[in-house]
Amino acid sequence: MSLIFFRGIRDYFTWCDALERTSNYWKGLVLLTRVNHQSTVRKSDFKKDSIYAKQWIALLKKNHYHVDSKEEAVALLSFMTEMIIDSLTNWIINQSDTQDFLRDFDYRVKWLTQGITDKKKEDDEQ
Template sequence: MPKDTFLNLPVPKKEKIDMILLDTFYNQSVSQVKVSHIVEQMEMSRGAFYKYFVDLKDAYDYIVKQQSILIHQDIIDYINQHKSNFFHGIEQYLVFCSHLKTDSAYWKGLLLLTRADYQRTMKRLNLDDSSHMLMEWIKLLENNEFTIHETQEAVSFLYFIMEIVMNSLTDFIINNWTPEELILDYHYKIKWITKGIK
């Protein structure tokens, strides 16, 4: 978790640091990165970096979490655009991702998450009953008449869906699929979920 000195920075400065961290970590593991490279990009002293983050791993965990939150919210937004057609909303999100420019910040965020280890990307956020994201999610489930009985089940289903999306995007990237191959594979997964395999 970043230190309060980082969390209390003005938004433009924090966003600049976020971009530097994303550009640094999206295609390298923590072990390949040097603090000196980051502080050079940030145009600050090494000491300033340690006022913001405990260490490199802390900075890495922070940017993974930021990208994860952004992408989770975007998936929910796409589903919301197709309120009563849940799986079509996800498909539209995948179509959007499959046409991104590979030098865009959003694409780099996807690469970061598909290359980050499973424990970091799937670590559950603390979503209590008053969380806007959770309330929005439960409303989407109700609109689609999904039978989800309790909040914990709704959260579990959220992470199950996010795993399907990230798994699909990982397959798309690793296998160098076309957008059509990505969507075909996604259709298989959704057929298994909605109709079973018998």
């Protein structure tokens, strides 16, 4: 995935860190981390012809993401949403230091974009 995409998410997390903990937005984030977030992202709610879907597909195309179908695009959106909410949940519930939180997010990005194994030339030949 494009690092610009993840940089945008990281910038959002940094923005969230600057929020007053008494603000309604922050309270909404805390509430989001307290509910079953899988119920907040239902694939059936993502109408393939909605403006939201069209914007998501356009973002994927603009950043040269390889998805073979709208169904895969929806699955990717669901996966990314779950990762973002899970990251926020860990941050808020564990009351992590912002730098630790961002480092952990950077690890996730590295794992997704670079993999978790060392790639050797002989691996490519198999």
